[in-house]
Amino acid sequence: MVLYAADWVLPVEGAPIPFGGVAVADGRITAVGPADELEGEVRRFPDAAIVPGFVNAHTHLEYAVYAGFGDGLPFGPWLHTHIERKARIAWDEYLAIARLGAAESLASGVTTIGDASFSGAAAVAADDLGLGAVVYLEIFGTDTARVEELRRRLHELEGTVDGRVSLGVSPHAPYSVSPEVYSAVYDLGLPISTHLAESDDERDYLLSGKGPIAEVSEVEPPRTTSVRHLAEQGLLRTGVVAAHCVKVDAEEIELLAAHDVAVAHCPRSNALLGCGIAPVRELLDAGVRVGLGTDSPASTPSFDMFEEMRAATYAARARAERPDALSASEALELATLGSARVLGLEDETGSLAAGKRADLAVVSLAGSPYLPWEDPTVAVVFGGSPERVELTLVEGEQRYEKGGFRWHELRRSAAEARGRMLATEAPPAPKT
Numbered sequence: 001m002v003l004y005a006a007d008w009v010l011p012v013e014g015a016p017i018p019f020g021g022v023a024v025a026d027g028r029i030t031a032v033g034p035a036d037e038l039e040g041e042v043r044r045f046p047d048a049a050i051v052p053g054f055v056n057a058h059t060h061l062e063y064a065v066y067a068g069f070g071d072g073l074p075f076g077p078w079l080h081t082h083i084e085r086k087a088r089i090a091w092d093e094y095l096a097i098a099r100l101g102a103a104e105s106l107a108s109g110v111t112t113i114g115d116a117s118f119s120g121a122a123a124v125a126a127d128d129l130g131l132g133a134v135v136y137l138e139i140f141g142t143d144t145a146r147v148e149e150l151r152r153r154l155h156e157l158e159g160t161v162d163g164r165v166s167l168g169v170s171p172h173a174p175y176s177v178s179p180e181v182y183s184a185v186y187d188l189g190l191p192i193s194t195h196l197a198e199s200d201d202e203r204d205y206l207l208s209g210k211g212p213i214a215e216v217s218e219v220e221p222p223r224t225t226s227v228r229h230l231a232e233q234g235l236l237r238t239g240v241v242a243a244h245c246v247k248v249d250a251e252e253i254e255l256l257a258a259h260d261v262a263v264a265h266c267p268r269s270n271a272l273l274g275c276g277i278a279p280v281r282e283l284l285d286a287g288v289r290v291g292l293g294t295d296s297p298a299s300t301p302s303f304d305m306f307e308e309m310r311a312a313t314y315a316a317r318a319r320a321e322r323p324d325a326l327s328a329s330e331a332l333e334l335a336t337l338g339s340a341r342v343l344g345l346e347d348e349t350g351s352l353a354a355g356k357r358a359d360l361a362v363v364s365l366a367g368s369p370y371l372p373w374e375d376p377t378v379a380v381v382f383g384g385s386p387e388r389v390e391l392t393l394v395e396g397e398q399r400y401e402k403g404g405f406r407w408h409e410l411r412r413s414a415a416e417a418r419g420r421m422l423a424t425e426a427p428p429a430p431k432t
């Protein structure tokens with residue numbers, strides 16, 4: 001038995017514990033409380049807080065090296081840039097990139113992800129590096145015959161991952177996937193993740209068939225908004241994770257709540273793509289399960305859940321013009337237990353409680369303006385960063401320790417893959 005002890009333990013379920021400890025044995029948390037009341041071989045972290053491992057409710061590990069691609073472009077052309085560059089690489093590159101994404105997640109204190117995966121490489125990468133994951137294999141288009149192909153790829157992947165990684169399916173979005181394909185994918189009976197109500201471009205296309213998405217979409221516009229469209233088709237239900245939900249009105253929020261659809265809130269991605277600010281306070285007040293997602297470096301600079309918690313807080317308070325629109329402890333809950341609820345993993349992870357997986361991160365606040373301590377939750381949410389993560393445990397296994405995991409080869413391979421995506425055709429030979 002090992003006892004991880006720090007100035008503070010933030011269990012998320014329950015009040016912060018000063019001089020707290022988390023006892024771990026066989027991959028599980030056995031006890032949480034004041035450290036001097038607990039048993040175990042002590043590992044003590046001064047000037048630090050122990051938090052549940054972050055759960056990133058919506059990401060794409062396979063886009064870990066896409067930083068800056070298409071920055072500043074409108075949503076439609078931005079999407080087009082990614083589709084075109086993605087076509088230049090193959091499985092080995094996907095895997096190299098996804099492995100870097102898994103490493104960077106662990107180094108940021110993330111212990112579980114919900115990943116929408118184009119190639120399936122995210123599942124293999126998460127499994128390789130010991131990151132917990134629900135990997136939703138993506139499908140696009142209007143051809144229901146592709147669902148058979150999806151089923152075959154799922155079957156192949158099942159054999160390569162263990163219980164820490166589970167599989168789901170991701171019909172990409174209502175503007176890129178027909179309702180027939182959505183239905184056929186739902187019939188597989190697996191967890192679902194989809195992009196929903198993300199942008200005005202999406203809304204314009206679905207309502208009118210016009211705008212930049214018209215150039216890339218083969219889906220018949222339903223002449224209604226995305227949430228209403230899925231509701232009318234019977235496609236809103238428990239087990240569906242909707243990423244974004246920026247462009248939703250009060251009636252659509254009610255539809256999401258009534259059908260128990262969970263929302264992955266991605267405030268940085270929504271801000272950087274100029275999509276807007278999701279009504280996170282309204283979603284929470286309506287009883288919708290909400291978690292936080294970084295999306296990926298295709299739209300945000302990093303898999304950094306600290307930045308995501310801050311962005312969620314800034315955006316919610318600015319939108320409501322109230323400092324109490326989202327508290328630091330609500331932001332921490334969104335990033336941990338909230339996201340675990342979104343992924344249906346709240347009995348296993350997302351808080352520090354006896355019986356759950358020993359998924360945790362140790363965050364040092366040494367040398368920060370938040371010490372000496374006043375409010376440890378405020379300190380972690382506003383003063384934390386990946387550089388301050390000392391240790392990340394997944395199911396009790398040390399998957400990252402500061403200074404101990406440099407991943408040189410993994411970084412080189414991923415950078416080479418980025419180079420191949422940026423490479424343009426060789427110039428024609430000069431005439432002699």
Ligand SMILES: [Zn+2]
Pocket residue numbers: 058059060116195243295296
């Ligand atoms: Zn996404």
